[in-house]
Amino acid sequence: MERVIPTEWFDRSAVSVAPDLIGCTLVRQLPDGTQLRGLIVETEAYQEGDPACHAYRKQTKRNQIMFGAPGYVYVYLIYGMYHCVNVVTDRIGAPSAVLIRALELSPATLDTISLKPKEKPIRAAAGPGKLCLAMQINLDLYGTKLELGQAMWIEHRASLFQRGFANDWQAKLDLGTIELIQTTRIGLTQGVDLPWRWYVKGCKAVSVFEKLPIEN
DNA sequence: CAAACGATTTCC
DNA sequence: GAAATCGTTTGT
Numbered sequence: 653m654e655r656v657i658p659t660e661w662f663d664r665s666a667v668s669v670a671p672d673l674i675g676c677t678l679v680r681q682l683p684d685g686t687q688l689r690g691l692i693v694e695t696e697a698y699q700e701g702d703p704a705c706h707a708y709r710k711q712t713k714r715n716q717i718m719f720g721a722p723g724y725v726y727v728y729l730i731y732g733m734y735h736c737v738n739v740v741t742d743r744i745g746a747p748s749a750v751l752i753r754a755l756e757l758s759p760a761t762l763d764t765i766s767l768k769p770k771e772k773p774i775r776a777a778a779g780p781g782k783l784c785l786a787m788q789i790n791l792d793l794y795g796t797k798l799e800l801g802q803a804m805w806i807e808h809r810a811s812l813f814q815r816g817f818a819n820d821w822q823a824k825l826d827l828g829t830i831e832l833i834q835t836t837r838i839g840l841t842q843g844v845d846l847p848w849r850w851y852v853k854g855c856k857a858v859s860v861f862e863k864l865p866i867e868n
Numbered sequence: 869c870a871a872a873c874g875a876t877t878t879c880c
Numbered sequence: 881g882a883a884a885t886c887g888t889t890t891g892t
Contacts, residue, residue, distance in 0.1 A: 696875070698875075704875070705875090706875080709889090709890095712888075712889070713888080714887085714888060714889085728874095728875085728887090728888090729874095729886070729887060729888085730874060730875065730876060731873095731874060731876050731877080731884080731885065731886080732874090732884075732885035732886035732887070733876080733877080733884065733885050733886075734876050734877070736875060736876085738875085751875055753875085779876070779877070780875070780876070781876045781877060782876085782877075791887095837875070838875070838876095839874085839875055839876070840875065841873095841874085859876095
């Protein structure tokens with residue numbers, strides 16, 4: 653069974669894709685063939701009518717990929733020093749994307765990369781900027797297609813590989829008993845009340861813990 | 869052309 | 881609580 657997610661899978665709203673990406677595996681293939689892998693444990697959706705979306709105002713050089721076909725990579729530089737990686741979603745002409753905010757890196761990946769001196773391994777990709785550092789994602793990946801053999805692709809939940817390294821929350825996810833928290837997004841000045849952030853409850857690789865589920 | 873800003877992280 | 885740091889976007 654093919655585990656690589658096809659681009660058509662992303663051809664729906666970002667709000668629909670974002671929670672479904674939790675538990676999937678982000679794969680980064682370096683030029684030398686090395687693969688870096690991590691389970692997606694936190695996502696945020698950005699779409700039309702959302703004042704926080706980079707495509708809210710108009711099409712620009714930076715956001716143009718969001719206006720195109722789903723299943724492509726949107727990378728941007730934030731605060732002049734970090735990168736954030738998104739997956740473009742929805743049909744052509746419906747600018748939207750899902751920001752990948754945190755990964756639980758595979759043991760093999762942790763062996764491959766160099767951790768900061770005092771960094772806990774579980775926190776190595778806890779946050780959108782740290783995630784891109786760990787996975788060696790930069791602007792070079794802007795506009796690339798998520799496809800097997802490319803610089804990056806995404807694999808469906810619950811592969812045998814995933815069971816091998818995930819913490820106990822993955823088993824729960826397979827059983828359908830995992831708790832996915834839906835709450836408001838991080839670090840915004842606009843659209844602060846839209847509940848378009850999802851993360852795995854109890855996962856120590858998530859960027860921010862304190863945000864609780866939306867009431868009612 | 870100048871100025872402000874930002875979907876972050878880290879350190880004081 | 882505040883600095884670091886720079887390409888993009890917006891205003892004059």
